Amino acid sequence: MSTTTIAAAPLTIQDAETLVEAARTVAEAAGTAVAISVLDAGGHLLAFRRDDRAVLIAGETSTRKAYTALQLNTPTADLVDAVQPGGPFHTLPTALDRPLLFIAGGVPVQRDGRLVGAIGVGGGAPEQDHAFANAAVESLAGR
Template identity: 75%
Template sequence: MSTTTVTPLSTADAEVLITAARSAAEAAGVTVSITVLDAGGHLLAFRRDDRAVLISGETSTRKAYTALQLDAATADLVDLVKPDGPFHSLPTALDRPLLFIAGGLPIHRDGRLIGAIGVGGGAPDQDHSFAATAVEALSR
């Protein structure tokens, strides 16, 4: 049996993610909050722009948590929790609330889940784009 060690998400990685997401949002003229969680769901980094709506801090964190727990982009899960969807009760089934709005992405390294990023404050498609830009920057 072979074991492969995957380097966990570091605070330096989290800074790369925050910087890239913030730059993408700033270029689009959008104020956001950005949350980065490690594989255990623990906060590695958080940043809220001065003028970002206050709730964006909560939404960015819940998006990251949802992406981490389900190992999926939150944008891909929206239809699953609609009233006729197979997971319609999932948002309220857990102690810690999930959020099924685009803007959360899992982060993988060498095929393993190492954390997640959530962005809140813009339109859902914008938040998803900012998060995707950040994950792409980390993989360079």
């Protein structure tokens, strides 16, 4: 029996910069100051940007949202209910050495059906951050 492994091209610095610029553009158009983090498939920071007017904690939250989306290969917006008392991931936010953040704004990045990284946006309302991250991922897919 023969098996074939299809590798997806990794997320590049150029891809990361495209994601940051797309998220920044939609956030700016909405009048929202944000921080944006892009991680590769190994969880390493590829790109980061924080608007001068963004709250300082936005840098940390954007990175943790991206990390959470990467680790669970799911947008963080889809995980909020799972960490509530009685939810399947209730204890997960404190179970790991590197803290996860279950607030909307983290979105995995896939290429050819494979996880290649994640983007996290922080600084706006959770639904705004999620929309900005989604817009960035969609812009990369459209290239």
